[in-house]
Amino acid sequence: MQDDRKTLDDRNKMTDLERLRHSCAHVMANAILRLWPDAQFAAGPPVENGFYYDVDLQHRITPEDFAAIEAEMKKEIKANHTFEKIVVTREQAIKDSESGRLGGLGERPGNPSKFKLGNLEAIPDGEPITYFKSGDFIDLCAGPHVMRTGNIGAYKLTSVASAYYKGDEKNPQLQRIYGTAFKNKTELEAYFNMLEEAKRRDHRKIGQEMGLYTIDADFTGPGLPLWLPKGGAILEELERLAKETEFAAGYVRVKTPHLAKERMYKTSGHLPYYAESMFPAISLLEEQDRARNEQLTRRKFAIADELLKFKNQEATASPEQVKELERESVAIALEQDGLGERYYLKAMNCPHHHRIFAAEPRSYRDLPLRLAEYGTCYRYEQSGELFGLMRVRSLNMNDAHIYCTPEQFAPEFNAVNEMYLKYFKIFGVEKYVMRFSTHSQEGLGKKYVNEPELWLQTENMVRDVLKSSGINYVEVPNEAAFYGPKIDVQVWSVIGREFTLATNQVDFAVPRKFGLVYRGKDNSDKTPLCIHRAPLGTHERFIGFLIEHYAGNFPLWLAPEQVRVLTIGEEEPLVNYAKAIVQELRAHMVRAEGDYSNDKINGKIQQAEQAKVHTMLVIGPRDMAANAVSVRVHGKGSLGAKPKTEVVAEILQAIRERRP
Ligand SMILES: [Zn+2]
Numbered sequence: 001m002q003d004d005r006k007t008l009d010d011r012n013k014m015t016d017l018e019r020l021r022h023s024c025a026h027v028m029a030n031a032i033l034r035l036w037p038d039a040q041f042a043a044g045p046p047v048e049n050g051f052y053y054d055v056d057l058q059h060r061i062t063p064e065d066f067a068a069i070e071a072e073m074k075k076e077i078k079a080n081h082t083f084e085k086i087v088v089t090r091e092q093a094i095k096d097s098e099s100g101r102l103g104g105l106g107e108r109p110g111n112p113s114k115f116k117l118g119n120l121e122a123i124p125d126g127e128p129i130t131y132f133k134s135g136d137f138i139d140l141c142a143g144p145h146v147m148r149t150g151n152i153g154a155y156k157l158t159s160v161a162s163a164y165y166k167g168d169e170k171n172p173q174l175q176r177i178y179g180t181a182f183k184n185k186t187e188l189e190a191y192f193n194m195l196e197e198a199k200r201r202d203h204r205k206i207g208q209e210m211g212l213y214t215i216d217a218d219f220t221g222p223g224l225p226l227w228l229p230k231g232g233a234i235l236e237e238l239e240r241l242a243k244e245t246e247f248a249a250g251y252v253r254v255k256t257p258h259l260a261k262e263r264m265y266k267t268s269g270h271l272p273y274y275a276e277s278m279f280p281a282i283s284l285l286e287e288q289d290r291a292r293n294e295q296l297t298r299r300k301f302a303i304a305d306e307l308l309k310f311k312n313q314e315a316t317a318s319p320e321q322v323k324e325l326e327r328e329s330v331a332i333a334l335e336q337d338g339l340g341e342r343y344y345l346k347a348m349n350c351p352h353h354h355r356i357f358a359a360e361p362r363s364y365r366d367l368p369l370r371l372a373e374y375g376t377c378y379r380y381e382q383s384g385e386l387f388g389l390m391r392v393r394s395l396n397m398n399d400a401h402i403y404c405t406p407e408q409f410a411p412e413f414n415a416v417n418e419m420y421l422k423y424f425k426i427f428g429v430e431k432y433v434m435r436f437s438t439h440s441q442e443g444l445g446k447k448y449v450n451e452p453e454l455w456l457q458t459e460n461m462v463r464d465v466l467k468s469s470g471i472n473y474v475e476v477p478n479e480a481a482f483y484g485p486k487i488d489v490q491v492w493s494v495i496g497r498e499f500t501l502a503t504n505q506v507d508f509a510v511p512r513k514f515g516l517v518y519r520g521k522d523n524s525d526k527t528p529l530c531i532h533r534a535p536l537g538t539h540e541r542f543i544g545f546l547i548e549h550y551a552g553n554f555p556l557w558l559a560p561e562q563v564r565v566l567t568i569g570e571e572e573p574l575v576n577y578a579k580a581i582v583q584e585l586r587a588h589m590v591r592a593e594g595d596y597s598n599d600k601i602n603g604k605i606q607q608a609e610q611a612k613v614h615t616m617l618v619i620g621p622r623d624m625a626a627n628a629v630s631v632r633v634h635g636k637g638s639l640g641a642k643p644k645t646e647v648v649a650e651i652l653q654a655i656r657e658r659r660p
């Protein structure tokens with residue numbers, strides 16, 4: 001439930017910005033009451049990019065009202081009221097709710113603070129009940145806030161939605177007023193500029209303009225992107241990067257099918273725990289099953305016939321005989337249900353890789369074993385959740401599983417982190433954080449596999465590596481995966497928008513479920529640790545991120561069309577010279593095209609610019625005579641004429657180095 005009450009512990013973890021935004025919600029409530037004194041407030045927490053307050057009010061608030069509300073807020077902030085904390089008894093709080101005083105500017109006879117009364121009931125016995133008073137406004141609230149209303153530097157209301165009280169549709173519907181707040185005006189403006197820029201860089205818009213991918217909801221299905229040739233080129237480059245990097249780091253590549261028997265996912269635990277994120281089963285009857293199935297179906301109909309005859313009194317039977325037939329048809333139904341096999345599209349690659357580990361006997365000498373694959377997974381996302389390339393139902397994952405001994409864990413995990421940093425550098429990601437999620441003791445045996453020792457051991461190993469490698473990380477208690485600690489990698493695009501790209505997990509439970517063992521030095525069987533890692537995430541999400549990050553202006557090595565050779569005119573010798581350059585580049589796997597038409601050169605350049613071609617080589621008779629080309633780079637303009645051989649060598653080098 002989204003309106004789950006925050007515990008005091010959660011509240012203590014609120015960041016400064018969250019405190020400021022929540023405080024701003026108080027100020028907004030105050031302002032709304034000045035305009036509409038009958039307003040009743042429910043909950044007003046900080047959220048990802050701001051805050052909201054749920055309000056019950058006759059008047060329908062629209063964005064046209066925002067200016068008036070903001071003007072009232074300004075007065076409250078200017079008055080610089082303190083947020084005064086008042087501890088009260090439950091009796092007092094009930095009394096004040098009934099008089100309409102809570103979430104109000106004064107007593108409101110006949111208009112009790114009904115939602116505050118409901119909130120009060122959710123406060124456990126023994127927990128202090130507190131008010132916060134700023135100016136005339138008193139709210140039932142556990143805090144925390146900023147010291148004074150004047151600390152709220154800049155704010156803006158953003159939207160209105162509707163929401164049920166406590167997120168329960170049986171409860172009344174309220175108006176949810178959203179806003180955001182920052183320490184100062186500069187930060188507020190930067191935030192809205194970033195949103196504007198993100199809109200211009202929307203991956204769905206640029207993806208379509210550039211012809212990178214399409215989603216054919218009618219034939220292929222929603223959430224199942226089709227990569228067009230230009231998107232396919234980017235995808236190939238990313239795979240090449242991963243393959244080279246992983247090869248150098250000692251990975252080996254495997255290839256696995258897109259589906260597997262039910263047994264696989266029952267063993268991994270995906271069934272039943274992950275069932276709602278998987279596509280439904282495909283039931284398959286093999287030949288021998290089909291014969292048996294037909295036999296059973298015939299017998300089922302025969303029994304139905306007989307029972308009907310008895311019922312219509314066309315034949316007689318004892319009650320025992322009838323019972324026996326009914327028993328038999330139940331047995332048939334059960335047998336038919338168990339016939340054949342159920343297959344599932346894979347939602348993750350790990351189980352397949354585990355079976356590859358199990359396919360051959362392994363000794364400690366074979367470890368670490370690093371199995372890599374760009375594996376396609378299928379996840380059933382609700383149709384309302386689907387969003388461009390960011391939320392899809394088919395995913396190409398930059399996956400690998402590292403099987404290792406506990407002694408090998410630290411260097412292996414460290415190498416994974418190094419790989420991330422290498423990728424960040426290539427893609428110009430300057431800001432990132434690794435969110436290290438750990439278990440909680442209370443959750444053992446419920447949310448987390450019941451292995452208290454292993455939890456502490458692996459978490460310590462992960463923490464040690466993170467600390468000693470100087471990686472930027474935060475620790476988040478009680479958010480681990482079921483079978484081990486995990487690390488979510490968050491990156492910021494060049495315009496400052498945050499993306500969760502990839503997850504690393506340490507798994508000490510599932511290898512055991514699959515019975516994976518290696519022969520140790522002491523000749524006994526041991527269970528390996530498994531590190532799940534996918535630094536480039538999925539093609540879908542990563543390319544979605546890259547489109548925004550580069551605004552579609554990909555660096556040369558990634559650009560779908562890397563080079564276009566443009567002739568000034570269409571004289572045959574000139575065209576032949578241009579074609580030879582295209583051919584030379586293509587022989588080196590450069591995605592080069594030619595535009596040899598008789599159109600005006602400025603028009604041809606404009607077209608290439610629009611298509612976001614990275615490098616344009618413009619050729620006129622004078623260039624040809626000098627065995628030269630005139631270079632233009634998208635977004636940078638003309639770089640002048642240079643010898644052809646130099647330009648070709650330069651292009652090849654920039655691609656090889658994956659220059660940003
Ligand atoms: Zn508050």
Ligand SMILES: [Zn+2]
Pocket residue numbers: 348349350401532533
């Ligand atoms: Zn995995």
